[in-house]
Amino acid sequence: MLFSALKRVFKHPTYVLFALGVSATVFAFATWLPNLTLIVEVMGHPNASLAQKLELPIALLGSITTNFTLLSASYTILIAILFGVNLALIVYLVRNRVATLKQSGTTAGFLGVVSGLFGVGCAACGSLILTSVLSLIGAGGALTFLPLGGGEFGILGVGLLAWSLYSITKQIKNPLVCSS
Amino acid sequence: MEETKTTNNLAIPIAIVLAGALIAGALYLGQRDGSTTVAPQPGQGVAQGTQELENMAPITNDDHILGNPDAKVVIVEYSDFECPFCKRFHETMNQIMEEYGPNGEVAWVYRHFPLEQLHPVKAKTEAVASECAAELGGKDAFWEFANRFFELTPSNNQTDLDTVLPQIARGVGLDQNAFANCIASGKYDEHVQNEFENAIATGGQGTPWSILVTKSGQKFPISGAQPYSAVKQIVDLALQEN
Numbered sequence: 322m323l324f325s326a327l328k329r330v331f332k333h334p335t336y337v338l339f340a341l342g343v344s345a346t347v348f349a350f351a352t353w354l355p356n357l358t359l360i361v362e363v364m365g366h367p368n369a370s371l372a373q374k375l376e377l378p379i380a381l382l383g384s385i386t387t388n389f390t391l392l393s394a395s396y397t398i399l400i401a402i403l404f405g406v407n408l409a410l411i412v413y414l415v416r417n418r419v420a421t422l423k424q425s426g427t428t429a430g431f432l433g434v435v436s437g438l439f440g441v442g443c444a445a446c447g448s449l450i451l452t453s454v455l456s457l458i459g460a461g462g463a464l465t466f467l468p469l470g471g472g473e474f475g476i477l478g479v480g481l482l483a484w485s486l487y488s489i490t491k492q493i494k495n496p497l498v499c500s501s
Numbered sequence: 502m503e504e505t506k507t508t509n510n511l512a513i514p515i516a517i518v519l520a521g522a523l524i525a526g527a528l529y530l531g532q533r534d535g536s537t538t539v540a541p542q543p544g545q546g547v548a549q550g551t552q553e554l555e556n557m558a559p560i561t562n563d564d565h566i567l568g569n570p571d572a573k574v575v576i577v578e579y580s581d582f583e584c585p586f587c588k589r590f591h592e593t594m595n596q597i598m599e600e601y602g603p604n605g606e607v608a609w610v611y612r613h614f615p616l617e618q619l620h621p622v623k624a625k626t627e628a629v630a631s632e633c634a635a636e637l638g639g640k641d642a643f644w645e646f647a648n649r650f651f652e653l654t655p656s657n658n659q660t661d662l663d664t665v666l667p668q669i670a671r672g673v674g675l676d677q678n679a680f681a682n683c684i685a686s687g688k689y690d691e692h693v694q695n696e697f698e699n700a701i702a703t704g705g706q707g708t709p710w711s712i713l714v715t716k717s718g719q720k721f722p723i724s725g726a727q728p729y730s731a732v733k734q735i736v737d738l739a740l741q742e743n
Contacts, residue, residue: 377738380734390585
């Protein structure tokens with residue numbers, strides 16, 4: 322079911338390009354996040370040529386091999402791919418005006434998107450979102466007591482995105498029915 | 502029926518907007534609050550505003566400087582001997598110095614940023630040991646100690662201090678008794694703590710945390726173990742300054 326639904330969506334090159342674009346954006350964001358200030362500074366630097374402005378963000382993508390553990394690099398890449406595919410499927414659903422999206426499917430998509438973003442944040446910057454939110458209540462130090470130091474949220478993100486993907490493909494495959 | 506359809510169609514865009522707002526909010530909060538009640542993370546600190554960089558302690562003769570002290574570009578690195586990302590970045594910085602050091606264009610300043618919460622006792626002891634190496638063997642001994650330490654040790658607080666520290670001291674040619682006494686004396690504890698606090702004050706939230714300083718004083722923050730090609734890009738840009 323999963324593969325036939327994916328096949329149905331991705332036989333359209335537009336959706337392939339869209340998913341690739343989103344995945345690439347999420348991946349780039351994850352690798353750039355620790356150095357956004359640096360990127361902004363270089364982008365606005367009067368002496369920097371256009372080539373230099375383009376080369377730095379590209380070079381920083383290489384931090385996936387130097388600034389990530391094997392685990393965090395793996396779930397960052399997985400989240401980026403799953404997020405891109407997920408969003409393409411959601412757009413497919415919306416564009417095809419599926420009238421009877423079951424509430425459960427929508428909720429799964431919602432949780433998947435949000436949890437995926439949480440996961441990306443975790444992978445990119447040592448649980449950015451959680452530390453930002455938790456720092457307000459002074460509880461961020463708790464992350465150091467987690468066995469994977471917050472990597473758990475990245476893994477959770479992968480799980481929720483996979484679940485979301487499954488739910489959406491089910492919606493795509495299910496025939497339209499009137500529920501009322 | 503129509504109402505259900507409208508609600509469902511709106512749910513997805515709302516979810517995406519909400520998620521985006523969440524990220525944006527987190528980014529804003531992360532960058533605004535440099536006071537860090539949170540534990541610093543190795544390798545993956547959060548991007549900071551440039552204003553905090555001005556809190557960097559001035560570079561003096563007491564610093565460990567590799568290369569020309571009057572170089573056009575100085576990279577000040579705040580590092581932790583037990584951090585695996587610092588180990589990787591140490592190699593990157595050695596590569597940078599091989600390329601830009603001989604002609605005096607770039608200098609490397611090493612400061613301590615031991616993350617006690619992640620690497621209790623060991624990271625701080627090793628920082629102190631490196632200071633003792635400098636005291637007993639001179640500035641070159643500090644760099645020999647640092648290079649050898651990163652070569653020999655596995656990081657992540659798995660270093661066997663009782664074996665490794667005497668081994669490095671022997672290799673560097675230090676008086677081993679004086680070295681052990683120096684570490685035990687605690688005379689450099691405050692110095693290490695001051696550098697740690699300075700790292701936090703400049704916006705460092707994880708290791709390695711580096712600040713590239715140009716001749717005119719402009720500062721570029723480099724968070725984490727960025728690849729050689731990225732560091733080289735920033736160095737080349739900084740060298741273009743007149």
